[in-house]
Amino acid sequence: MPAKENLRPGGRSARVQASVHNAVRALLKNMDRADVTIPLIAAEAGVTPSTIYRRWGELQELLADVAVERLRPDMLPIDTGSARGDLEVWTEQYCEEMSSGIGRDMMRDVLAAQDNANACKCDAFTREQIALIAERAHARGEAFPDIDAVMDGVVAPIIYRILFGDQPSIERVRDLMTGVFAAMPTRQPQPASAPISG
């Protein structure tokens, strides 16, 4: 139902979409999300409300659309020199972003939508980032856990805790990471491996 993908990529349509997205971001910055309505967004974006209704159906789909764009990673995972360090830094940053008020709201928006395509996208973004870290690890000759193991062992617990009311602590996040590395099938890592200290 929410167009976004299969719409005419050409000028006006894209312009309207960008304008609406910008309007949503601008409004969310300044006011409580409970007070943001479609007519308000339309006014801010300079379009007529029916355009939004026809393209997104309801507010939640639009919010989910906007949220997923903001959740798209905008940089490569930081290279610390070791797989474990890479994952640790990435995980802590991910956890911080997602625990913040904005991150929570965006995740809520994505999950609240009828259409779960956006939720799938978020999952894909995360997997891609971890895959990049894994690739680097392999290129260095370091052992690295399966993506699924990282998702189940680190990402899922973080997200679960954020969604269900508990703020995950840095210590807990480190423990989760340690657990995933410990559970990794121990085939011999090639010589170049260099685990971080501390």
Next chain:
Amino acid sequence: MPAKENLRPGGRSARVQASVHNAVRALLKNMDRADVTIPLIAAEAGVTPSTIYRRWGELQELLADVAVERLRPDMLPIDTGSARGDLEVWTEQYCEEMSSGIGRDMMRDVLAAQDNANACKCDAFTREQIALIAERAHARGEAFPDIDAVMDGVVAPIIYRILFGDQPSIERVRDLMTGVFAAMPTRQPQPASAPISG
């Protein structure tokens, strides 16, 4: 904001609440959740819409309220004779319930609400069920993982996958459970150690 707790427990108020909850359940059984509106619920429940608006504020809070009641466990975890068996059976049932269309919808309702009190309740329900299994294990003198280890290692991955688009398979769920038991610190189980207080 959503009353439900601190309301007058007496006759009329409780009657209205029950009537509204029943109306929601009845409507959700027969129609798409996108077509359920507050005026419709009010008509079905035989109350005036403004009553619902004043008590719950918006549809999502009401849906979350109803959903959390349906997510409340209505029976003790099945006793299979062993801790591992108990957890396995419970986990598989939990996974099935949550993966089903109804379970997903209820979880979505709970998470979509502004107020996350209901989400916390769901987490508490799950912890209580696992705590019961843990108590039985301790009473039998069996080792059992920490509740947090089970939440992070089994529950969180299941819920994450359901929310973010992947259906967790029975095999994967068993693997998760095996992992949690394997990672358990292997202190010797005392014979008939004291049950946890709770």
Next chain:
DNA sequence: CGCTAAAAGCAAATAATTTGCGTTAATGGA
């Protein structure tokens, strides 16, 4: 029993959503 106030009902006012139809402009083919 009678008082007080929380919760419900009712109806008018306001706001959001849907819908029909005319207009604009992106796309694709001649």
Next chain:
DNA sequence: TCCATTAACGCAAATTATTTGCTTTTAGCG
């Protein structure tokens, strides 16, 4: 390049949902 086609938009009227002020009911309590 121009034209035909049609998706997407704008506008405005109709419908539906939400809010609000006021009245009535009734739970809670001395």
